[in-house]
Amino acid sequence: MSYIVDFKNVSTVGLETSSVSDALAGLRANEARYFLNKYKHEFTVVQASESQETIDYVNQILKEERNMDFAAKPLETSRFQVEHIKWAYVFYEDGLSVNVMYTVDDPKKRAVGFKLSEGMEVPKELEGKFKFARQRSKLAGTIRGSFFVIKGEY
Numbered sequence: 001m002s003y004i005v006d007f008k009n010v011s012t013v014g015l016e017t018s019s020v021s022d023a024l025a026g027l028r029a030n031e032a033r034y035f036l037n038k039y040k041h042e043f044t045v046v047q048a049s050e051s052q053e054t055i056d057y058v059n060q061i062l063k064e065e066r067n068m069d070f071a072a073k074p075l076e077t078s079r080f081q082v083e084h085i086k087w088a089y090v091f092y093e094d095g096l097s098v099n100v101m102y103t104v105d106d107p108k109k110r111a112v113g114f115k116l117s118e119g120m121e122v123p124k125e126l127e128g129k130f131k132f133a134r135q136r137s138k139l140a141g142t143i144r145g146s147f148f149v150i151k152g153e154y
Contacts, residue, residue: 001050003076005032005043007139014047014076020095023117026140027097028076031089033139039082045091048074058090058100061112061154068125072096085109095120102154110150118142 003013007029012021015028032043048055054077062068072092079088081104088100095117103109114126118141122132132144 002044002046005029005045007033007036010139014045015091017073018075018093018095018117020117020119023119023141024091024095024097026137027095027115027117027143028091029139030137030143031097031099035082041080041082043078044080045076045078045089048077048090051077051079054079054088055090057154058088058098058112061100061150061152062098064152065112065150066129066148070096070098070123070125072123094123096123100150100154102150107153111147112150113145113147116144 005028010025010029012025015021015024018024035041035043055074070092072094074090075093076091077089084104086102086104090098097115099113101111101113114130116122116132130146132146135143135145137143
């Protein structure tokens with residue numbers, strides 16, 4: 001079942017098992033606000049159990065590009081295209097959000113982004129491999145984020 005994320009009334013629906021569910025809900029709402037404001041796109045998520053294809057896609061890129069495999073349990077995903085950019089998101093139980101931004105017509109503008117919810121530790125899979133920039137958000141508190149450029153074709 002899909003859920004349209006409301007950034008005006010932030011809810012932990014679907015994220016209740018996370019130890020940082022409030023911060024993760026804020027992070028998810030922050031993404032929803034971005035897509036509505038920039039692209040007029042409603043950010044919709046589905047339970048991980050209903051979206052194995054999206055999880056497999058993100059995992060394939062992580063594995064092939066950086067030999068990464070996250071131990072945390074995926075809770076929700078989102079996958080869509082706006083303009084010429086394909087997006088895929090996975091929200092994990094530990095508070096991590098991984099997104100793939102894949103432009104259809106420009107191989108130089110493809111990346112994987114990581115965002116850490118406020119209150120979570122840096123996952124061991126990312127520890128020492130990435131520097132994280134901090135961003136303040138009214139919805140999510142302090143978000144720590146990093147990314148890497150995708151070199152392959154997916």
